[in-house]
Amino acid sequence: MSALCFSALTLRLAGRDILHDVSFEVPAGQITALIGESGSGKSMTALAAMQLLPAGAQMRGRITLGDQDLTGLDESALCQIRGRKIGMIFQEPMSALNPLQPIGAQVAETLILHQGLDPRAAMTQAQAVLARVGLPADQFPPDRYPHQLSGGQRQRVVIAIAIAAKPDVVIADEPTTALDVTTQAQILALLRQLVDEDGIGLLMITHDLAVVAQMADMIHVMRRGEIVESAPADRFFRAMQHPYSKALLAASTHQVDLIAPTAAPAPLLCVHDVRRSYGAPGLWRRAVKPALRGVSFDIAAGGRMGLVGESGCGKSTLARAILGLDPIDAGSITLNGAPVWRGGAPNPDIRRQIQVVFQDPFGSFNPRHKVQRLIAEPLHALRGAASLPQGAALRAMIGDALIEVGLRPDDMDRYIHEFSGGQRQRIAIARALLIRPQLIIFDEAVSALDVSVRAQILDLIADISARHGLAYLFITHDLTVVREITDDVLVMRAGQIVESGPTAQVLDAPQHAYTKTLLAAAPRLPQTHPE
Amino acid sequence: MIQFVMRRFLSLIAALAVSSVVIFLVIEVAPGDPASFMLGINAQPDTVAALRAELGLDQPKLQRYVSWVLGMLQGDFGISYTYRAPVGQMIADRLWVSLPLAIYALALSTLIAIPVGAYAAARRGRAGDMMVMGATQLGVAVPNFWFAMLLVLMFAIKLQWFSAGGFPGWEAGLGQGIMALSLPAIALALPQAAILARIMRSALLDVLGEDYMRTARAKGLSRPRAIWRHGMRNAMIPVLTILGLQFSFLLAGAIIIEQVFYLPGLGRLVFQAITQRDLIVVESVVMLLVFTVIMVNFLVDLAYLWVDPRLRGDG
Numbered sequence: 001m002s003a004l005c006f007s008a009l010t011l012r013l014a015g016r017d018i019l020h021d022v023s024f025e026v027p028a029g030q031i032t033a034l035i036g037e038s039g040s041g042k043s044m045t046a047l048a049a050m051q052l053l054p055a056g057a058q059m060r061g062r063i064t065l066g067d068q069d070l071t072g073l074d075e076s077a078l079c080q081i082r083g084r085k086i087g088m089i090f091q092e093p094m095s096a097l098n099p100l101q102p103i104g105a106q107v108a109e110t111l112i113l114h115q116g117l118d119p120r121a122a123m124t125q126a127q128a129v130l131a132r133v134g135l136p137a138d139q140f141p142p143d144r145y146p147h148q149l150s151g152g153q154r155q156r157v158v159i160a161i162a163i164a165a166k167p168d169v170v171i172a173d174e175p176t177t178a179l180d181v182t183t184q185a186q187i188l189a190l191l192r193q194l195v196d197e198d199g200i201g202l203l204m205i206t207h208d209l210a211v212v213a214q215m216a217d218m219i220h221v222m223r224r225g226e227i228v229e230s231a232p233a234d235r236f237f238r239a240m241q242h243p244y245s246k247a248l249l250a251a252s253t254h255q256v257d258l259i260a261p262t263a264a265p266a267p268l269l270c271v272h273d274v275r276r277s278y279g280a281p282g283l284w285r286r287a288v289k290p291a292l293r294g295v296s297f298d299i300a301a302g303g304r305m306g307l308v309g310e311s312g313c314g315k316s317t318l319a320r321a322i323l324g325l326d327p328i329d330a331g332s333i334t335l336n337g338a339p340v341w342r343g344g345a346p347n348p349d350i351r352r353q354i355q356v357v358f359q360d361p362f363g364s365f366n367p368r369h370k371v372q373r374l375i376a377e378p379l380h381a382l383r384g385a386a387s388l389p390q391g392a393a394l395r396a397m398i399g400d401a402l403i404e405v406g407l408r409p410d411d412m413d414r415y416i417h418e419f420s421g422g423q424r425q426r427i428a429i430a431r432a433l434l435i436r437p438q439l440i441i442f443d444e445a446v447s448a449l450d451v452s453v454r455a456q457i458l459d460l461i462a463d464i465s466a467r468h469g470l471a472y473l474f475i476t477h478d479l480t481v482v483r484e485i486t487d488d489v490l491v492m493r494a495g496q497i498v499e500s501g502p503t504a505q506v507l508d509a510p511q512h513a514y515t516k517t518l519l520a521a522a523p524r525l526p527q528t529h530p531e
Numbered sequence: 532m533i534q535f536v537m538r539r540f541l542s543l544i545a546a547l548a549v550s551s552v553v554i555f556l557v558i559e560v561a562p563g564d565p566a567s568f569m570l571g572i573n574a575q576p577d578t579v580a581a582l583r584a585e586l587g588l589d590q591p592k593l594q595r596y597v598s599w600v601l602g603m604l605q606g607d608f609g610i611s612y613t614y615r616a617p618v619g620q621m622i623a624d625r626l627w628v629s630l631p632l633a634i635y636a637l638a639l640s641t642l643i644a645i646p647v648g649a650y651a652a653a654r655r656g657r658a659g660d661m662m663v664m665g666a667t668q669l670g671v672a673v674p675n676f677w678f679a680m681l682l683v684l685m686f687a688i689k690l691q692w693f694s695a696g697g698f699p700g701w702e703a704g705l706g707q708g709i710m711a712l713s714l715p716a717i718a719l720a721l722p723q724a725a726i727l728a729r730i731m732r733s734a735l736l737d738v739l740g741e742d743y744m745r746t747a748r749a750k751g752l753s754r755p756r757a758i759w760r761h762g763m764r765n766a767m768i769p770v771l772t773i774l775g776l777q778f779s780f781l782l783a784g785a786i787i788i789e790q791v792f793y794l795p796g797l798g799r800l801v802f803q804a805i806t807q808r809d810l811i812v813v814e815s816v817v818m819l820l821v822f823t824v825i826m827v828n829f830l831v832d833l834a835y836l837w838v839d840p841r842l843r844g845d846g
Contacts, residue, residue: 052748075753083751090749095742098761099841109760110750145840161750 003028003201004049004086004169009061011044011225013054018044019225022061026169029199031192033216033233035206035248037450038421041225042205046171049203050088051078065169084114087162091174093154097146103157104130104142107164114165126164133160133190151311152183156190163194170194171203176211180310180477185521188215207450209252210480210523213237221245237526247452253525254455256484258304259466265300268471269322269439272296274331276317291317293495294331299439302469306486306503308476308518314495315475319441322473324351335439352378355432359444361424365416372398372412375431401430405460422453429460433468440472446481458485479522483507491515532836532843539832543825550821555596558814564588569612569808582612586811599814608815613807618815621800628698629789629796632712632719633781639720640727641774647724648731649766653758655736663728670725679718679791686714696793715792719785723777730773734766741765767838775831779824 004026011019019041026032036042047053049063051070063070065085073081082088090096097106107126111117117125127137133156146154155175162170172191176184192215195202206212212219212233219236221229221244229242240246276292291314299305309315320326322333324346333340335350355378358364365374375398379388389397399409405426416424425445432440442461446454462485465472474486482489482503489506491499491514499512510516559565566582567574587595602609608618651663687695693714701708738744739762747757786798797816804812836842 050749052745079751079753081751082749088746088749090742090746092742096746098743098747098765100764100839101761102840109752113751147841158746161746165751 002026003066004203005062005064006045006049007062007064009045009048009059009063011041011048011053011060012058013044014056017225018057019048022222022225022227024220024227024230026201026203027218028168028201029195030217031195031202031204031215033204033206033212033219034222035209035212035219036222037207037248037452039224040222042207042222043173044225045222046088046173046203046205049169049171050082050086052082080114083110083161083167084165085167085169087165087167087170089155089158089162089170089172089175091177093151093158093178096158097154099146102143102145103135103140103149104144106157107142107160110161110164126160129160129164130157133157133163134186135160150183152179152187155179155183155187159187159190159194163198163200166198167200169201169203171205173205174207175204177206177208181479181518181523182310182521184211184523188523191215208523209249209451210525213526214523221248249525251451251455252480254451254458254484256458256462258462258485258487260487265303267298268301268303268336269299269473270332270334270337271298271318271322272332272334274318274321274333275329276314276321276326277329291495292321292328295492295495295497296331297490297497297500299471299473301438301471302465303471304465304474304485304487305472306474306476306482306489307492308479308482308489309492310477310518313492315492316443317495318492319356319443319473319475322441323354323356352435353438354441355435355437355439356441356443357425357428357432357445359447361421361428361448364428365424367416369416370412371402371414371416371419371427374416375401375412375427375434377431378435397434398430401434402427404433404464405430406456420453421449422457425449425453425457426460429457429464433464433470436468438471440470442472442474442476444476445474447476447478454481461485479507479519491518535836535842536833539829543829546825547822550825551600551818552596554814554817554821555599558810559588559592559595565810569810571808603815603818609811611804611809611812613804613809613812618812621812622797622816622819625795625797625800627701628712628794629782629785629798631708632716632785632794632796633778635709635712635716636719636723636781636785637774637778639716640724640777643720643724644727645731645770648728649735649758649763651728651732652735652739652766653755660732663732667725667728670722671729673722675718675722676787676791678721679715679788682714682718683791696791698794712794715785715788715794718791719781719788723781727770727773727777731766731770734769735762738762738765764838768835771831771834771838775827778827779820782823783820 002025006025007023009019009022011017022041022045024032034042034045044053048059049070051073053059059071061071065081070078070081097103104123104126107129108119108122111122111125112119115122123142127142130140130142131137135153135156140149140153146157149157175191176187179187188211191202191204194200204212204215216233219231219233220227221242223244229236229240229245231240236245240249274292274295275290277288277290295314295318297305307315307318317326321328322340324340327341327344335353338347338350340347340350340354372395376394395412398412402409402411407423407426407430416427419427428445446457449457458481461472464470474482476482486503488501489503490497491506491512493514499506499510499515506515507519510519564579564583566586566588567579570579570582583589587598606619608622610616611618611621614621647663651660654660683695686692693710698711699707735758739758744757744761747761748754752760783798785796786802789796789798790802797820801813801816804816
């Protein structure tokens with residue numbers, strides 16, 4: 001029996017076609033996956049089911065829940081559907097909860113609203129629901145606030161809100177994209193369990209084929225607002241038909257050509273026994289929280305090092321220390337033998353040898369500057385060191401930098417909002433390359449990108465590093481990416497390197513229990529060979 | 532949380548200490564003799580000498596500062612030179628007008644601004660929002676004294692609902708006092724309300740774009756209910772900051788309105804003291820106003836703590 005059914009759904013928003021003739025079903029007790037890249041219309045499909053579309057959206061077609069047509073309902077009837085019949089789980093657990101309300105109250109609100117419980121009974125019931133999603137009251141009292149929970153715990157609260165009123169259908173929009181692999185595995189297992197035990201119809205929206213391979217009963221591939229292929233999960237991976245599905249799979253299993261460095265590697269970056277603690281601000285004494293607990297490793301000239309670990313393990317603290325953005329408490333970081341931090345201040349000579357590309361292609365540029373100025377930014381680090389290019393020479397230099405990353409020279413006169421996420425990451429790479437650094441730190445540089453764009457950027461990184469003999473430290477939580485783009489890898493946990501070695505060796509024959517856990521939690525694509 | 536309060540309290544004490552030193556230095560130690568400044572250029576040398584002795588100017592500066600601060604802590608603000616009356620008593624009398632006026636105006640401004648701002652945010656881009664934005668633009672632009680005169684013309688002279696000015700004193704009864712403060716409070720409140728409503732609108736608009744508002748709708752809350760249950764309190768955080776600033780302004784900045792309505796408030800007291808070069812009064816009132824501003828900021832910090840659990844520290 002079909003719990004939720006979309007028939008010939010067409011959606012226009014601000015004069016653009018968002019969805020075109022979308023038809024599919026979400027059967028009860030099954031997991032239906034809707035996959036596609038950003039902008040394909042996946043999330044709009046979810047919002048259409050909730051009838052929470054942005055103002056001005058024009059919708060045609062039918063969405064039925066059981067035998068009820070949702071498209072004709074008025075607002076008050078829809079309020080009886082939302083939360084009661086259809087629950088929704090969002091991508092960003094960090095921001096999906098009201099920061100000013102205790103978690104118990106946020107779950108209880110659904111129950112008060114839909115089951116007419118009095119606040120006390122609703123709170124008891126809410127505790128039971130929270131316990132069911134793995135937040136028992138003795139460990140996670142319902143008067144906790146969201147900021148006192150981790151990302152995975154918050155996502156459990158969001159799930160509790162979604163299932164509290166025992167809906168027929170739950171829509172999960174990228175429910176694990178913002179989470180670490182081990183947390184992701186736990187959340188996916190929880191969702192599977194809820195589907196099996198309660199017979200919920202789960203519509204799972206994601207861009208991650210590996211997650212889908214593990215979870216879904218039925219797969220629908222969406223591209224530019226249309227469903228291009230639908231198949232049961234096992235058959236989908238065995239014999240996918242549509243070129244776009246194949247392209248998605250190819251991008252997900254993309255192999256980068258990593259040319260082995262020719263020259264004998266000399267040590268470039270030496271990190272030795274680095275320690276760093278953060279003090280909680282206190283009145284008289286500082287409570288100390290260690291972030292780095294004796295980290296040591298080397299990167300050779302032209303070396304390609306990966307750093308994996310879950311959020312909070314100290315990856316970003318380490319990156320900031322290497323960049324000279326923060327001082328360290330103990331240990332040493334040297335580049336070509338010279339210290340990164342010298343005499344209580346960052347060493348400017350070293351700083352210009354290390355550049356960085358950040359994760360968020362939208363937040364890491366000043367929106368009011370043109371690309372030319374954004375790319376030219378690192379030249380300030382050279383001030384006083386050499387005569388800086390001016391005028392036409394500067395434009396030529398930036399034009400070359402843009403060509404190198406696959407953009408056009410005249411892109412330098414445009415603003416950053418005119419570029420897509422992938423193009424922005426190219427611009428970030430051009431910016432990092434401009435002053436010919438010896439080391440680039442990529443801090444989750446491809447995590448926010450779609451698979452096909454990610455494959456292109458990884459190719460670009462490999463190509464550029466080979467051409468310039470560039471060393472890099474690639475920080476990521478994604479083991480697939482590490483395998484593609486690095487020679488060696490460091491596995492970090494709680495401020496320590498727990499395992500290191502050649503990437504293939506570490507990932508194929510992990511020694512440390514934590515590495516094994518990470519690998520076991522990472523969703524894997526089935527070994528298939530689509531013809 | 533206790534640490535937060537303690538930190539804020541210590542910084543309050545520090546701010547008070549620093550500002551008392553600055554006020555003392557500016558008024559008493561700055562070049563020029565306060566006594567001859569107060570008496571003007573035609574004063575007799577023996578009169579100046581007498582005032583110097585009265586003010587204690589012949590004593591060392593440190594001792595003068597300490598006795599000034601200690602005096603204030605005990606409620607002794609000195610004797611006004613022009614009025615020959617204890618400054619503490621004069622300030623207390625004026626505070627009985629200025630403080631109720633400030634609270635009255637602030638209450639009016641809040642009661643108007645919060646709902647109006649919320650209404651505009653909820654109807655963003657529609658006619659209601661446009662009207663609110665236009666009206667608040669006007670409210671921000673119109674000087675409050677001109678608005679005050681319009682109020683007098685309309686409600687005191689034409690309709691004769693209120694008296695045009697003056698204050699009968701609280702002895703005349705609570706109702707009488709409130710009546711006398713009503714027009715000035717409205718004149719003070721409306722421009723403030725215009726600013727506050729705009730802040731409220733933009734704060735709530737920011738909140739409406741947050742993911743948790745979408746979660747609230749997905750739970751099945753109607754839009755007004757989602758705004759009420761999840762939006763308002765989150766939007767209050769920036770609004771509180773402005774409220775604190777506005778209260779400080781209303782207490783000290785009502786000089787012109789007090790002149791228009793002929794109210795015996797603090798603003799008028801400072802104004803008269805400055806024109807009469809009564810430095811003792813100026814010094815004390817300025818210190819009092821600084822104290823109020825710092826206290827209000829402290830209270831705003833405590834209010835943040837009440838609104839936002841994230842500031843309470845992990846418990």
